[in-house]
Amino acid sequence: MLxxxxxxxxxxxxxxxxxxxxxxxxxxGEIGHYIINFDGVxxxxxxxxxxxxxxxxxxxxxxxxENVALLEKLGVPAEDVNGKVIFDHLDDADVSATVNSWIxxxxxxxIGLVHIFNPEMVLIGGGISREDEHFIRPLxxxxxxxxxxxxxxxxxxxxxxxxxxxxxxxxxxxxxxNF
Numbered sequence: 001m002l003x004x005x006x007x008x009x010x011x012x013x014x015x016x017x018x019x020x021x022x023x024x025x026x027x028x029g030e031i032g033h034y035i036i037n038f039d040g041v042x043x044x045x046x047x048x049x050x051x052x053x054x055x056x057x058x059x060x061x062x063x064x065x066e067n068v069a070l071l072e073k074l075g076v077p078a079e080d081v082n083g084k085v086i087f088d089h090l091d092d093a094d095v096s097a098t099v100n101s102w103i104x105x106x107x108x109x110x111i112g113l114v115h116i117f118n119p120e121m122v123l124i125g126g127g128i129s130r131e132d133e134h135f136i137r138p139l140x141x142x143x144x145x146x147x148x149x150x151x152x153x154x155x156x157x158x159x160x161x162x163x164x165x166x167x168x169x170x171x172x173x174x175x176x177x178n179f
Contacts, residue, residue, distance in 0.1 A: 002113055003160065006106065007127040010052035013068065013170065018164055020170075020177070032056070036109045054105035057083045057128055063098055070094055083128055090134055103135065113137035114147050114155065125160035132159065 005011035012031035014021040032046050040049025053059055054172060064086060065078040074089055080136035089095040096113045110122060122143065126137055140157040147155065162169055 001121045001123065002110070002117055002119040003123045004106075004110060004113075005160075006055065006057055006128050007126040008058045009056050010109070011115075011125075012120075019174060020173075026178075030114060031109070034109065036105070036112065043092040045105050055102070055109050057126065059105070059124070060086060060099070060102045063102065067098075070098075074077050086129060099134070100138070103142060107139055107146055110139075110143050111146045114143065118151055120157070121156040121158065123158055123160040125162065129159040169179060 001015040003015065007087045010032035013029040019049050020029070028115060031045065033047060033050045034059060035047060035049045035051030036051050036054060041052040041053045042048050060083065061081050064081045070082070071078055073094070074092065077090075086095060086099065090099060114122065122138065136157075136159045143157050144152045144155065
């Protein structure tokens with residue numbers, strides 16, 4: 001299973017046989033800094049084109065706050081922009097196109113991970129995962145359409161049931177498993 005949490009950044013985990021893959025130093029699954037655009041935007045980690053610079057909710061908010069004309073058109077001050085405000089304006093064609101492009105970025109990153117790990121399921125977490133019609137459904141469709149046929153066959157893409165509590169519960173499970 002692949003778990004992708006979309007929030008201020010991109011978090012993730014890879015679970016195999018019921019165990020979190022931790023890597024050599026216990027920090028495996030840092031998918032937010034998986035590079036999806038080698039010539040992309042500089043990331044605070046020092047690389048360019050990291051997944052979270054394109055696919056996080058923070059990246060979506062940045063797209064809006066940098067588009068002064070769109071903010072003026074919507075009558076929204078930059079400091080008030082967040083995911084909810086953006087999704088509340090989806091009836092605007094420019095907002096809808098920007099959100100669709102953002103979902104493309106997330107799908108692109110996840111498709112690469114699906115091709116690497118060949119999971120049975122991809123769970124999408126974070127507060128935005130509660131938005132089924134305008135986020136989970138189109139993301140699922142883009143992932144299943146974009147993955148190679150043998151990878152997409154029987155792949156489930158769903159919203160994580162734990163939403164924003166997943167990180168806390170995951171930390172508790174990690175502690176129980178390792179200490």
